[in-house]
Structures are given as C-alpha cells and as structure tokens.
Amino acid sequence: MIKNIQLTFLIILSLSVSLFFVSCDKDMSISLKNENIDNLNLTSSDTLSAIVSTVLMPNIPTSGTGDTTTRLLVGKVSQGPIGSVTSNAYFRLMPENVSSDIPKNAVYDSITLVLRPTFDKYTHGDTTKLQTIVAHRVTQTLEQTTLNNTMTGQPIPVYISGASIFGQQKFAYDANPLGSVTFMPHMNKRDSVSIRLADTWGTELFEKIRTADYIFNSTANFQEYFKGMVLVPASSNTAIIGFHNILSVKIHYSYNGADGFKKSTAKTLQMGDRRFHYNNFVADRSGTAFATLSTTKEIPSTASNGVSYIQGGTGVVTKITFPGLAEFMQTQNIAINKAELIIEVASKDLGHYTAALKPMLWIATDNIATGYVNTPFANAIQHGNYVVGNNTGRNGRYVFNMIQYIRSANDENAKDKSLFLSVSPQGEQINQGQQVPPLIIPSELYYSANTSILATENNKPKIKLNIVYTKFK
Structure with missing residues (x-):
C-alpha cells in the first residue's frame, strides 16, 4: 500500500x-x-x-552448524491475520561410546527421549496451555542440499553460505508414533521434558547393545538402521518451544549386583552430527489475505x-x-x-x-x-x-x-x-x-x-x- x-x-x-x-x-x-x-x-x-x-x-537454512548454539523448535502458533505456523524438529542419533557391558541377568525397563530447554528459555506463543509433542521414526535419509544456480542464472541469496537443510524441506517418517508427552511449558522451572518411547523399539535396542550388534560398529551402520527422529506438535498446540540440541535417548535397565541389591542404570544415545538436525516450518495461511503467498x-x-x-x-x-x-x-x-x-x-x-x-x-x-x-x-x-x-x-x-x-x-x-x-x-x-x-x-x-x-x-x-x-x- x-x-x-x-x-x-x-x-x-x-x-x-x-x-x-x-x-x-x-x-x-x-x-x-x-x-x-x-x-x-x-x-x-x-x-x-x-x-x-x-x-x-526461498530456502531458509534451518539446519545445525555443528556446534551447540542452535535450537530444536517444536510447536504451533496461530496469529489471526497471518494464519498459523508449525515447526517439526528432525535429528539423528549417534551410536558412539555405547558399550556392550550389560550383565547377563539385566532386564530391560524402559526407553525415554530427554529434551532440555535452551539456555535462553526460548518460546514463541501462548505457554499457558498444555502442549503435546509426538516422536516419530524417520524413514528417509536426512541429507543436506547444495544450491546450484547454473540452470536458473539467478543469484543465490546472500544468507545461504553452503550446503544445508532448508526449512521447507520434508523427509518421510513412520506414521506410527514412537511416543508422546503432554506438558505445561513452565520454562523457568522445568529442567527437562521426557518422552516415553515404544518398548518394542527399546527392547530391540537393548538386545542389540547387549549382543554388540553390527549397527554399533560405525555411524554409517547405525544411520542405515535408524535414520533419525522427528518431533511433531499436536494440532492443538499454542506455542513453539525451543529445545537444546544436546539431547539423549536413554535405554533403562536393571540387574542384581554382586551384593544382591537391585541396581538401575541406562545406556545413552546422544544427538548425531548436528549439521543434520533441522527445523521444518509449515505455514497455513488459508483464510487470510496471505493464502496465496509463495x-x-x-x-x-x-x-x-x-x-x-x-x-x-x-x-x-x-x-x-x-x-x-x-x-x-x-x-x-x-x-x-x-x-x-x-x-x-x-x-x-x-x-x-x-x-x-x-x-x-x-x-x-x-x-x-x-x-x-x-x-x-x-x-x-x-x-x-x-x-x-x-x-x-x-x-x-x-x-x-x-x-x-x-x-x-x-x-x-x-x-x-x-x-x-x-x-x-x-x-x-x-x-x-x-x-x-x-x-x-x-x-x-x-x-x-x-x-x-x-x-x-x-x-x-x-x-x-x-x-x-x-x-x-
């Protein structure tokens, strides 16, 4: 105007x-x-x-940079005149330093994904309502893209400096959830959010660790077995929450120690290469003046x-x-x-x-x-x-x-x-x-x-x- x-x-x-x-x-x-x-x-x-x-x-690079100074963003917000935006967070897991020294009498207990708020307690939206996060298993290899303008002749935007995963990209994932959690995001009080994951996968991982399965021999083997995870918000969510990219998947188990007492411990998978975590943004502008924006x-x-x-x-x-x-x-x-x-x-x-x-x-x-x-x-x-x-x-x-x-x-x-x-x-x-x-x-x-x-x-x-x-x- x-x-x-x-x-x-x-x-x-x-x-x-x-x-x-x-x-x-x-x-x-x-x-x-x-x-x-x-x-x-x-x-x-x-x-x-x-x-x-x-x-x-076009092409906003939302993937990590290899360090810990980025955010995993999960949630949905709606603002009347401009519609809603949803953020789904994708990431890989890393098999390193997972030893097979599990006692023979050990019993699998549970598997959880532990998320921690960012140091700046980032949120965007209404955090006074319950929020739900659902974890899914990624079925498509997470890959970076290098833009090439030789065909179009158009300049590459100055904010793009190299290979990345861009915010509009989507990778396939299993529709069956691995787990979910509903919580109130009291960011200044809560140390972490834990998502209880499917015991079928937890038991499978537990046995593979115990038997020193080949998937733990290299990162490539593990990525072939488990391509990654995506965190998806419920449609009823009212806020986008920032989580630190230092996260962990814990496989909990217990066993009777030499002293006869029951002991509980866990094997931990950390986030994999941070260049392959990214936030997928999906905007819904239908019913607004910006419905045809592209x-x-x-x-x-x-x-x-x-x-x-x-x-x-x-x-x-x-x-x-x-x-x-x-x-x-x-x-x-x-x-x-x-x-x-x-x-x-x-x-x-x-x-x-x-x-x-x-x-x-x-x-x-x-x-x-x-x-x-x-x-x-x-x-x-x-x-x-x-x-x-x-x-x-x-x-x-x-x-x-x-x-x-x-x-x-x-x-x-x-x-x-x-x-x-x-x-x-x-x-x-x-x-x-x-x-x-x-x-x-x-x-x-x-x-x-x-x-x-x-x-x-x-x-x-x-x-x-x-x-x-x-x-x-």
Missing part, C-alpha cells in the same frame, strides 16, 4: 555543521558567519511514497488491508520500495542532513508472541536478497533500533539510519532493487558477568519463529522515511 513519506526540512545553524551535497557529492560547512546564509531556502514536499508488500524468501507471488499491502509482517523460520519479509527516491536525490542544490526509516509495529497484537528485537534490511535484486543495509560507513549489518511501545496507544517501532543507503538511489540498476525488512540472520552473545558464561542467542532468521506484524493506519502500513535536508538558493 502506498504510504506517504514524511519529509522534514530543517536548517541547522551551528559553529560547524557538515552537510552532504547530493548534486556534487561534496561536504560543506555552514557557520553563523557564513556570508551566504541568506541564500538558504526552506521548501516542503510530500511527493515520495512507499510501496509495500509481503514476500516469502516464493513466486508476493502480496501487495493493497490486497491485505495494509497488513504486512516478518517472520523467522519461514522467511517472510516486508518488501519496501521508494519509486520517487531517485528523482528526489537528483534535486539540485540540496544537502542531506539526516535520513531515518521508521516502521511501526502493531504492539497490541503481539500478546504472548515474541517480536523481532533486532530487525535488519536486506537489499534485494529482483526479489532475491543479495546484500544488506550497513551501519552507516561501516561494513556490518545495521540492526534497527527497537523503540518499545506503551499502553497509551504508542506503537513499538523500528528505526534505521538511511543516510548512506539513500545516496545509492541513482546507482546503476537501482530501479531493480528493493528493501526487505527481516528478522536478523545473526546470533548474539550476551555477557552475564565474570563468573557466568555468556548467553548465546541463536539467529532469529534460522532458529526462531519470531514474528512482527506491522502497524496500519487507514488500511495503510505505518512506514515513513524522514529526510532532513537543506536547500540552497
């Missing part, structure tokens, strides 16, 4: 103020003693407009009552273009003092849902992210300053410094470029003190379902570009 951009014109008079001449790309200072002060002229204009739409970026079809804000949004995991972004910016930047004898992009968030709609706290702007070419808006005059992603809303009607808002970006409006092929407002692909390290290890927050884009619905006014998105400039006679 077209949103008028607010242009503010201001003369800043000080002992030394640096101004950028757009026409000749030179710096100029104005002081109170400047003899040409009378040649400054203030005018006003409101001719720039923003065109806004919702876009689905990687080849964007939804203009004129078709969604001005509503647009961004979302981690699925790769939904808000596309923003300023068709009149190039012409404005060719205006003679002006100097840009300040440029800010302000995007308001519908705070009242957030409720239990986690808003994107560190948004960023991709630079997209023909709807493919090929770069990003830098921190001005630095080679680093600029994260928008999140200004929190309040209870008196003021929306939360994202503020970006666009002083450097707008100068590229007249670059070659600029007309083919647009901005994608998105959650961040970068993780974050938060120091907690000298005696406490830093808290690692994984990437919002790859390992969260964080969603921000943008605010509207008169069925238009509340997005404005404030440009402060001085015009010379």
Whole structure:
C-alpha cells in the first residue's frame, strides 16, 4: 500500500555543521558567519511514497552448524491475520561410546527421549496451555542440499553460505508414533521434558547393545538402521518451544549386583552430527489475505488491508520500495542532513508472541536478497533500533539510519532493487558477568519463529522515511 513519506526540512545553524551535497557529492560547512546564509531556502514536499508488500524468501537454512548454539523448535502458533505456523524438529542419533557391558541377568525397563530447554528459555506463543509433542521414526535419509544456480542464472541469496537443510524441506517418517508427552511449558522451572518411547523399539535396542550388534560398529551402520527422529506438535498446540540440541535417548535397565541389591542404570544415545538436525516450518495461511503467498507471488499491502509482517523460520519479509527516491536525490542544490526509516509495529497484537528485537534490511535484486543495509560507513549489518511501545496507544517501532543507503538511489540498476525488512540472520552473545558464561542467542532468521506484524493506519502500513535536508538558493 502506498504510504506517504514524511519529509522534514530543517536548517541547522551551528559553529560547524557538515552537510552532504547530493548534486556534487561534496561536504560543506555552514557557520553563523557564513556570508551566504541568506541564500538558504526552506521548501516542503510530500511527493515520495512507499510501496509495500509481503514476500516469502526461498530456502531458509534451518539446519545445525555443528556446534551447540542452535535450537530444536517444536510447536504451533496461530496469529489471526497471518494464519498459523508449525515447526517439526528432525535429528539423528549417534551410536558412539555405547558399550556392550550389560550383565547377563539385566532386564530391560524402559526407553525415554530427554529434551532440555535452551539456555535462553526460548518460546514463541501462548505457554499457558498444555502442549503435546509426538516422536516419530524417520524413514528417509536426512541429507543436506547444495544450491546450484547454473540452470536458473539467478543469484543465490546472500544468507545461504553452503550446503544445508532448508526449512521447507520434508523427509518421510513412520506414521506410527514412537511416543508422546503432554506438558505445561513452565520454562523457568522445568529442567527437562521426557518422552516415553515404544518398548518394542527399546527392547530391540537393548538386545542389540547387549549382543554388540553390527549397527554399533560405525555411524554409517547405525544411520542405515535408524535414520533419525522427528518431533511433531499436536494440532492443538499454542506455542513453539525451543529445545537444546544436546539431547539423549536413554535405554533403562536393571540387574542384581554382586551384593544382591537391585541396581538401575541406562545406556545413552546422544544427538548425531548436528549439521543434520533441522527445523521444518509449515505455514497455513488459508483464510487470510496471505493464502496465496509463495516464493513466486508476493502480496501487495493493497490486497491485505495494509497488513504486512516478518517472520523467522519461514522467511517472510516486508518488501519496501521508494519509486520517487531517485528523482528526489537528483534535486539540485540540496544537502542531506539526516535520513531515518521508521516502521511501526502493531504492539497490541503481539500478546504472548515474541517480536523481532533486532530487525535488519536486506537489499534485494529482483526479489532475491543479495546484500544488506550497513551501519552507516561501516561494513556490518545495521540492526534497527527497537523503540518499545506503551499502553497509551504508542506503537513499538523500528528505526534505521538511511543516510548512506539513500545516496545509492541513482546507482546503476537501482530501479531493480528493493528493501526487505527481516528478522536478523545473526546470533548474539550476551555477557552475564565474570563468573557466568555468556548467553548465546541463536539467529532469529534460522532458529526462531519470531514474528512482527506491522502497524496500519487507514488500511495503510505505518512506514515513513524522514529526510532532513537543506536547500540552497
């Protein structure tokens, strides 16, 4: 939807103020003693407009990176105007260090999958209701994909750095569940969630461990026997829960020790290669203005009552273009003092849902992210300053410094470029003190379902570009 951009014109008079001449790309200072002060002229204009739409970026890599700084995401959330999103978590198991030293008189007891919350206790959605997780056995080999653009000629999105498993990919699994659990996600109190798995599989594994079966001779043998597990939420779930990728499957057994007393212990299978755990995101937008959203079809804000949004995991972004910016930047004898992009968030709609706290702007070419808006005059992603809303009607808002970006409006092929407002692909390290290890927050884009619905006014998105400039006679 077209949103008028607010242009503010201001003369800043000080002992030394640096101004950028757009026409000749030179710096100029104005002081109170400047003899040409009378040649400054203030005018006003409101001719720039923003065109806004919702876009689905392709191939979001949601698999692990080989370390422990990612999340397994399981659950489902629904947000009225944008539909629902479900996350299923896939992973492999590892047979290493499982010895066959089980006493002859040992008896199988049970098998459980133990999940632990992430260190940051991540959730997205309503955690005041019971949640159900169902475990299934994967029947198709989990494999990474390497994108190849030689056939299409299209650039590979900049957020893809190599082989991965992407969030939209699905791998077959047995419809018969291995086990399930229903629990209340008190994330700050609960140390773990245990899923009791099928005893038929537990007994089978127990006997294979006891007899030193060939499946424990190598990772390849075990992967052929057991390709992996997927955790699927119930359709009634109301939250997506983040679990640590350090998990375990415990085969419990008991035996009578040499002292005559009964002893209980377990053999443990850990998560396998973390590059092969990933989160499969499934969106259901039926019945909403975004029902036909796809990687080849964007939804203009004129078709969604001005509503647009961004979302981690699925790769939904808000596309923003300023068709009149190039012409404005060719205006003679002006100097840009300040440029800010302000995007308001519908705070009242957030409720239990986690808003994107560190948004960023991709630079997209023909709807493919090929770069990003830098921190001005630095080679680093600029994260928008999140200004929190309040209870008196003021929306939360994202503020970006666009002083450097707008100068590229007249670059070659600029007309083919647009901005994608998105959650961040970068993780974050938060120091907690000298005696406490830093808290690692994984990437919002790859390992969260964080969603921000943008605010509207008169069925238009509340997005404005404030440009402060001085015009010379």
